[in-house]
Amino acid sequence: MAYNVLVVDDQNIPRRLFEMIVRESDRYNLLFALESAAVAPIYCARYRVDLVIMDIVMNDGSNGLDAAERIKKDYPSTKVLIVTSMIESAYLARAKSIGADGFWYKEAGDRELIEVMDRIMSGESVFPDNAPTLNIGMARSAEFTPAEIAVLREMTTGASNKEIAERLFIEVGTVKVHISHMLQKTGYKNRTELAIEARIRGLVVGEKT
Amino acid sequence: MISYCRLSGGVQAAQAIWVLLLLLSFVFILVRSIGLKRGGVMTAATVALMLLCYVPLQLMTAVIRVERGLGDGDWAYGIMERVPEMFWTLLFMPLTMLSVVMIIDLFRFHHRKLSALSIKAATDNIPVGMCFYLENGRVLLINRAMNAISRKASGRIILRGDELYRCIFSSEETERFSVIDSDRQRILKFPDGSVFGFVRRTIETGSGHIYELTASDISEEYALSDRLRQNNIMLERQRDHLRRFGDLVTHMTIQKEIFNAKVKIHDDLGSTLIATKRYLLSRSEQNREAVLELWKKNVGLLKNEGPMPQRDDYSVVLKAADDVGVKVEITGRLPAAQPAAHVLACAMNECITNTIRHARGNTLFVEIEQTDTGCTAVLRNNGDPPENDIRETGGLRNLRQMVHDCGGFMSIQSRPGFALTLALEYEGEMIHGL
Numbered sequence: 110m111a112y113n114v115l116v117v118d119d120q121n122i123p124r125r126l127f128e129m130i131v132r133e134s135d136r137y138n139l140l141f142a143l144e145s146a147a148v149a150p151i152y153c154a155r156y157r158v159d160l161v162i163m164d165i166v167m168n169d170g171s172n173g174l175d176a177a178e179r180i181k182k183d184y185p186s187t188k189v190l191i192v193t194s195m196i197e198s199a200y201l202a203r204a205k206s207i208g209a210d211g212f213w214y215k216e217a218g219d220r221e222l223i224e225v226m227d228r229i230m231s232g233e234s235v236f237p238d239n240a241p242t243l244n245i246g247m248a249r250s251a252e253f254t255p256a257e258i259a260v261l262r263e264m265t266t267g268a269s270n271k272e273i274a275e276r277l278f279i280e281v282g283t284v285k286v287h288i289s290h291m292l293q294k295t296g297y298k299n300r301t302e303l304a305i306e307a308r309i310r311g312l313v314v315g316e317k318t
Numbered sequence: 319m320i321s322y323c324r325l326s327g328g329v330q331a332a333q334a335i336w337v338l339l340l341l342l343s344f345v346f347i348l349v350r351s352i353g354l355k356r357g358g359v360m361t362a363a364t365v366a367l368m369l370l371c372y373v374p375l376q377l378m379t380a381v382i383r384v385e386r387g388l389g390d391g392d393w394a395y396g397i398m399e400r401v402p403e404m405f406w407t408l409l410f411m412p413l414t415m416l417s418v419v420m421i422i423d424l425f426r427f428h429h430r431k432l433s434a435l436s437i438k439a440a441t442d443n444i445p446v447g448m449c450f451y452l453e454n455g456r457v458l459l460i461n462r463a464m465n466a467i468s469r470k471a472s473g474r475i476i477l478r479g480d481e482l483y484r485c486i487f488s489s490e491e492t493e494r495f496s497v498i499d500s501d502r503q504r505i506l507k508f509p510d511g512s513v514f515g516f517v518r519r520t521i522e523t524g525s526g527h528i529y530e531l532t533a534s535d536i537s538e539e540y541a542l543s544d545r546l547r548q549n550n551i552m553l554e555r556q557r558d559h560l561r562r563f564g565d566l567v568t569h570m571t572i573q574k575e576i577f578n579a580k581v582k583i584h585d586d587l588g589s590t591l592i593a594t595k596r597y598l599l600s601r602s603e604q605n606r607e608a609v610l611e612l613w614k615k616n617v618g619l620l621k622n623e624g625p626m627p628q629r630d631d632y633s634v635v636l637k638a639a640d641d642v643g644v645k646v647e648i649t650g651r652l653p654a655a656q657p658a659a660h661v662l663a664c665a666m667n668e669c670i671t672n673t674i675r676h677a678r679g680n681t682l683f684v685e686i687e688q689t690d691t692g693c694t695a696v697l698r699n700n701g702d703p704p705e706n707d708i709r710e711t712g713g714l715r716n717l718r719q720m721v722h723d724c725g726g727f728m729s730i731q732s733r734p735g736f737a738l739t740l741a742l743e744y745e746g747e748m749i750h751g752l
Contacts, residue, residue: 122579129615141641147667148638150713154674155642169634179712183675194578215578267561269553301556308567 111138112159112230115152117176118192119144119167123215127162127192130222137226145169146176153184160230165193165200166314174200178207188229192222195311196241196250198258204236211235243310246295246303250312253291260287262313264304322398322406323381330385333406334378340410341371343417350424354431364420367413374406447514447533451479453526467533470508471495483531486516498540505536513540587616630654631663639670643680646670650686653693657724658742662686662695664720665740668713669697677701677736692726692743703735 114137118124124142131139137160141152146167152158161180165173177189190211191204204212211229213222214237225235242251253261256279263273270288274281288300297303307313322330348364351357380394438459441448447464451457455478460468468476468485471494476482487504490497498505504516512535519530590612597605632652639646646666653659666684673679679701686695708730710718721728727741 120576120579122576122583125618126579126582129618133615143638145634147664148634151638151642151667151671151674154671169631182712194574265560265564267557267559267564269557301560304560305563308564309570 111136113138113140113157114226115140115149115158115161116142117144117146117149117161117173118142118164119169120164123164127222131162134223134226136230145171146173147171149176150179150183153180153187158184158187160188160190160226162190162192162226165191166195174203174207177204177209181208190226190229190235195314196243197262197311197314198255199262199314201236212237214241243312245306245310245312246297248291248294248296252294253312254287257287257291258313260284261291261304261307264288264300265308265313320403321401322378322403323385323395325403327382327385330378330382333410334375334382336414337371337375337378337406337410340413340417341368341375343421344368344371347417347420347424350428354424354428356424356427367416370409370413374409445535447531449479449482449531450521451482451529451531453529455480458528464531464533467514470510470512471506479529479531483518483529486531486533487518505540507540511537513537583616583620586612590616631659632666635663635667635670638667639682642670642674644670644673645681646684647681648684648686650684650693650695651688652686653688653742653744655744658692658726658744661717661720661724661726661742662740665695665697665717665738668717669699669738671713672736673699673701676704689741692741695740695742697738697740699736701736704732707732708736 114131116124116127116131116139118127124144128139128142131137140156140158143149143152144167146163147169149161149163153161161177163173163177167173173191173193177191180187180189188210189208190213191200191209192213192215193200194215196214201212211225211234213225213235228235242249244250245253259277260273263276268276270281270284273284277284288303291303292298292300295303295306297306322333325333344364344367348361348368351360351364377394377398380389380391381398383389384391384395438461441459441461442463444461445463447461447467449457449460449464451460457477457479460479464482465475468474468482472482472485473494476485486506495506495508498507498513505513506516507513514533515536516531516533519532521528521530590609593605593609593612597609636646653662666682669682673682677699679699681700683698683700684695685698686693708714710730714730718728721740721742725743729739731737731739
């Protein structure tokens with residue numbers, strides 16, 4: 110019997126791509142393709158959904174990770190595969206913490222997606238070891254420590270050092286040290302330049318993950 | 319051994335003068351010691367030393383008078399005849415050295431001892447302005463720096479402490495200075511750019527109290543803090559730009575995602591065209607099927623591709639309700655204003671889920687009434703009533719937080735049946751009475 114799949118992506122083309130991939134496989138049955146993560150639990154309540162392919166950032170403001178967390182809580186037997194094109198490391202960490210069954214970067218090919226789906230449905234948890242690395246100035250994103258990434262994420266929201274320290278429960282001096290280290294690594298002249306580049310390249314997303 | 323009486327007249331006179339000078343030096347030491355209040359022990363010692371010089375001097379002068387036939391001094395002559403001259407030398411040499419030491423010590427003591435003048439001289443060299451005055455305004459001490467500040471603040475040298483205090487602490491903006499801060503300390507800025515911080519302290523004494531008024535030059539610190547203030551303003555502006563930029567970048571990222579997908583489709587189309595060309599050249603049946611599949615896939619992706627239609631908060635929820643077989647009956651007008659529309663749509667979303675999952679119903683009723691400042695909405699379903707009082711977890715808890723954040727009101731009824739009541743506001747006005 111084919112697995113029922115729910116595709117959740119607000120963008121037309123990626124969503125249709127997922128639809129076609131699912132339809133082309135006889136192991137999967139496309140139940141619905143949704144534009145909003147907010148309504149995904151409704152479908153899980155009504156239908157037997159075996160797998161949800163869930164994007165993270167939606168145009169209507171809903172968050173795929175929030176919806177995934179709710180689905181895993183209310184319908185534990187439903188598998189959830191998180192998909193995204195952003196390499197924000199917090200997404201990967203949160204996906205693991207909420208019990209998602211897999212994580213997939215959209216840049217990978219179609220064949221890989223089917224393989225990931227098969228592995229998930231066979232009971233595996235499929236996560237990349239790390240987020241893809243990219244260049245930030247003279248540094249690679251893998252060179253940043255988790256603490257530095259956390260500070261950088263808050264910086265992109267325009268927060269002051271004091272606000273960053275309060276949000277992360279660290280000292281202001283520690284914030285300054287992290288920023289200084291990142292500027293040294295990347296070669297950027299100031300924190301604004303660093304924050305803009307990190308945001309543009311998708312290394313961090315300022316909003317709540 | 320030779321006695322004093324056997325010495326020549328000149329030597330006798332020289333010794334007598336020596337003793338006289340020694341006596342005078344002790345007199346000087348005594349007078350200065352009393353003046354400097356050195357203490358009883360020093361004074362008594364000096365008097366004893368004076369006597370030690372005076373008695374021999376009297377004996378010597380008596381001998382000299384006898385030898386010159388100027389008077390009667392046989393009693394002295396008799397004493398001096400028996401005492402060897404060496405004795406006097408051995409006595410007066412150490413006394414002379416002692417006198418020198420005492421004079422040096424006296425001068426050192428004088429330099430170390432504080433006096434009113436020495437205090438005034440010292441405070442005049444301090445850059446901080448100082449003024450000590452009594453309750454009645456009489457100035458006890460005011461240094462040069464404070465005099466200069468007083469002239470700056472009032473145009474003249476103020477002679478009374480209370481008047482100086484009033485001039486500095488009570489005046490508001492004048493042509494002579496502007497007030498920068500009055501909370502923690504009085505800070506005045508003068509036209510020449512100098513900035514001073516004033517503090518008054520009360521010193522309790524046994525008989526009343528003395529006021530201490532100090533003025534510190536904080537011009538440099540003020541300039542630095544002003545620069546810091548300007549930098550912070552600039553930084554705040556930059557942060558504001560960054561915040562708005564963050565919103566733009568999210569949109570950019572989504573567009574980038576779409577672009578990447580389109581690039582992929584473009585590449586796939588290219589491959590499809592090549593495959594088509596190969597098929598047209600070979601006319602292979604196997605290739606035909608493969609090419610058809612490729613075209614189906616690419617056309618499928620491109621079909622309906624265009625600008626996404628704008629969906630409101632309700633259309634997504636209503637479509638979902640339709641997909642899962644839940645009918646939504648709406649009485650009244652759905653609010654269009656935000657954030658009420660978004661909150662109500664979320665509430666409908668939540669209630670549709672609960673209708674299916676818990677109540678096993680298939681209809682959601684939404685009754686909306688407009689009020690002056692917003693609307694109220696009551697959501698019910700046609701399913702089974704709750705067996706127990708509803709506990710707000712997960713979705714309902716999030717909904718309550720959302721309602722609270724936008725200034726609304728929410729209540730949940732479990733008996734006789736489920737009902738979710740919302741009171742939502744438009745434009746931030748709170749609705750009362752619910």
